[in-house]
Amino acid sequence: MKAIVERHVSNGDVGICSVCSAHPWVIEATLRFESSSNNKVLIESTSNQVNQFGGYTGMIPTEFRDFVYDIAKRVGFPIENIILGGDHLGPNCWQSEPAESAMLKSEQLIKAYITAGYSKIHLDTSMSCADDPVPLDPMVVARRAARLAKVSETVASAELKEILTYVIGTEVPTPGGEKEAIQAVHVTEVDAAKLTIETHKQAFEEAGVYSALDRVVGIVVQPAVEFDHSNVIHYKPEKAQQLSDFIESTPFVYEAHSTDYQTKENLRHLVNDHFAILKVGPWLTFAMREAVYALAEIEKELVDASKQSHAKEVINQILMDDKRYWEQYYSHTFSDARVQLSFSLSDRIRYYWTDERIVRSLDVMIDNLNSVDIPLGLLSQYLPVQYSKVLSGELNAKPMDVIFSKVQEVLEQYAYACEPRKAS
Template identity: 60%
Template sequence: MKTIVKTHKNDRQHGIYSVCSAHPLVIEAVLLFNRSLDTHVLIEATSNQVNQYGGYTGMQPADFRDFVFAIANKVKFPTSRIILGGDHLGPNCWQHESAEVAMQKAEVLIAQYVKAGFRKIHLDTSMSCADDSMPLAPDVVAERSARLCLVAENTATDSQKHALSYVIGTEVPIPGGEAHAIETALVTTVDNAKLTISRHQQAFQQLGLNDAFKRVIAIVVQPGVEFDQHNIIQYQRQKALDLSAFIDTTPFVYEAHSTDYQTPAHLKQLVHDHFAILKVGPALTFALREAVFALAMIEKVIIAPAQQSQIMAVMDDVMLDNPQYWQKYYDSKYSKYRVELDYSLSDRCRYYWPDPSINQALDKLLSNLSSTTIALGVLSQYMPIQFNHVLAKQCQHEPKSLLIDKIQDVLRQYDQACRSSTIHV
């Protein structure tokens, strides 16, 4: 990560995108996409996905590492080129408890991530706990971040310390996405960015973490990009000019969250303006869901009704039976939440893919379509981009490859943004 940041500081044209997903098909798509490229792949788990209690994926940090590496071995991708990151590591999952109890659990969380070999650690203690004031004072946030950093440093071996990189700051929505419709996203001020850096530096120094602070590579700020269920706020670089100029005078870069659904031009601009780490998550599983639904429509055309997977109905049934991951985010009106259930840009379907009944339906869908030939005319109707890729022999004419290629449509935009030197104002 330090080499990537150094390269960016020299030319403003290179960055890295961070894949925030625990879906095996997304991970496979990322590794296959990068296999022939001379690049490192950054894959991150969030504290609510993966923690010492399993998170919503059922995985602890070591489990997630083994999960990613197993896929890498299957597709013959060198694990040495994989950078594992931990996102929003702090008391986020335990905000309903007292600050001290939540922080003690966050310390265990950090230690497990470091022991498992995660090399990029986002220290996020910005959220208020049950006995905290709202919002937290910057000093408190910084002190808690330093406390967690001390745990990481005490846990890491000497060789791990050399490879550890830290990210600080959290001027972004809470993990999980926006619960309400958005109209604008305020850009972080230069004063707030300076304050985040100075307070963290002071807090690190007080705990004797001067060397660790030298390994802080990025600060999370709000560049003015966001999305909710149906709206996307695109990057307006003129609003972030001061922020971009400031970070250029420091050894740091910015990490931009919620860059999902930004246009290719906006992604390029973000990298050029020192948002050198671009986070993407829901857009990838949204593409996965689109591909699965497209294949389900193809299945309706070419497979007898009694043999169909009914995966779209299965997905809806599972989500309706267990609404905890979407209920507080989606509109209460039937006519609206029925659309949001499947088609929301926040893609809360992503929380349900591990369900056994959904996995069984997906396996049946792929098996059904693998047992026959998808007519090109039908493929063009429901997956027109993949139709063109099949004709150009860039994608195999079989269902799993079509699904993987659909996910890679998103990756292509991020890869071009992190490599391209062409910037449009």
């Protein structure tokens, strides 16, 4: 990360895509996408996905690390080119508890991530806990971040410290996505960005973690990009011009969250404006879901009904049986909720892919489609981009290749934005 940030500070046109997904197909698609390059791949897990208690994936940090490395070994991707990051590391998962209780758990969270060898750490202590005022005083946020940095510096090995970096910042979009429709998002004020740097510098010095200050490479701010269930707030470079100018006077870059569904030109503008770390998550699993649903329709045309996976029906039934990950986000009108469950840009289906019944149904679907030849006409009907790639010899008409290709359509947008050679 240090080298990438230094390149950006020197040239202003280099960035990196942060893949924020725990799905094995997304991770494999990402590693395959970069298999012929020598690029570093940044894969991040969030505190609600992966923590010391398992998170919603059921994995602790060492298990997620091994999970990613096992995929890399299987596809022949060099492990030394993988950067593991931890996102929203702080009290996010324990906001309902008193602050001290939440911070003690946050310290254990940091220890677990550092012990697992994660080298990019987003210190996010911006959220109020049960006995906190709303919003938190910026100095309180900074001191809590410094407290976690001190734990990290104590636990990290000498080898890890060679590559360990931190991202700070309080202008963070809601972890997990927006609950309401949004019409506009305000750009972070320059004074707020300055305050983030100043308070964290003071807090780190008070805590005696001077070395951690040297490892800070990025600041999370809001460039006014966001999405909800069906709407995307597009990046407007002119609105972030002052913010872009300010960061040039510092050794840092910006990290932009919720860049999903931006156009490739907007993503490129973000990198040019020093938002050098572009985080993407739901867009990747949304694309994967599109491929799965398309293949399920193809399966219905090619496979006897008694042998079909009925994958879409299985997914829908599980979503209706277990509403915990979507009920507070989607409409209370049943017809609207059914559409949002499948097609919302927030893609809350991503919380359910590990369900054993869904896994089994997808395995059946993949096996069924591997046992038949998918006609070009059917592929054109449901997956026209993949049809064109099969026609030109770039892609095999096999289900997993099609799924990877669909995810890689998104990654291509980020490659265009982050790599000047591809952008030109």
